[in-house]
Amino acid sequence: MPELPEVETYVREIAPHLQGRQVTAARVRWARTIESPDPTTFAERIIGQRFATFSRRGKYMLLGMESGDTLIVHLRMTGHLFVLDGSIEPDKHTHVVLDLDNGQRLHYQDSRKFGRIWLVSDPAQVVGKLGPEPLGEAFSVQEFAHKLAGREASIKALLLDQRIVAGVGNIYADEALFAAGVYPARAGGALTNQEIERLRNAIQTVLQRAIQLNGSSLGHSSVQNYLRPNGELGGFQDEHKVYQRAGEACPQCGQKIERIVLAQRSTHFCTICQK
DNA sequence: ATAAGGCCCTGACCGC
């Protein structure tokens, strides 16, 4: 599922295909994909606009238009963006199609229909409540410790809370907790300063390595939850130490990796290495 | 304010 490294890869790889391109037509084939404005207004408003800037905030892609509007895309579980030749017709899972002035088309495809798209004048109305970027200076040990202080919820649940830190999802939460040697069910407020620092560093290390490898691709050919815009797989799934490896040997100690459910999410960890 | 549970969705997968 697209988390920070996957969205980062998306932004980087799709930018050259969209930079400077003008939208000449827009089709919304599944209305609920467009969160704001309403789908009809969305289509009218985006026609004639030109892509100018490309960035990411948490798991949100921010495509800045020349007009000052921002096209915001959240891929959620199975969303994909592809820039394809205009001769290729959208498949049944393609919910939004933008025609471009060079004959190509931007397809938004999402088999589970969880993903959402916004066209707004102020991105803060969508991403304003997010916590700090985990790879930025704002994600300090002190700030992190402050957010965890007094919290009874599991550290796993808190890592998934985008107001605490933006961009970490189920995969990278499990991998970072393993790398930091922290048991996922521990109450967030019970972590020592040393553990909080280890966890912050682990989040950064894991995310940076995943970005280097263009993210993690999991799933099956027909329900591939993440593909790069060119259709290729990411590479970090081969370096997952615990995620979706229940029953396999821990790469550090050989103990069997366990799977439990926390915050309604599968959670994978080593009973020996994570305390 | 925090925590927990439901909801949205569809395809894969399992048991019969």
Place this chain on the structure above:
DNA sequence: TGCGGTCAGGGCCTTA
């Protein structure tokens, strides 16, 4: 082969 049930999960919403 077909059918029904279960599972996965991000973010938002409701409930306690």
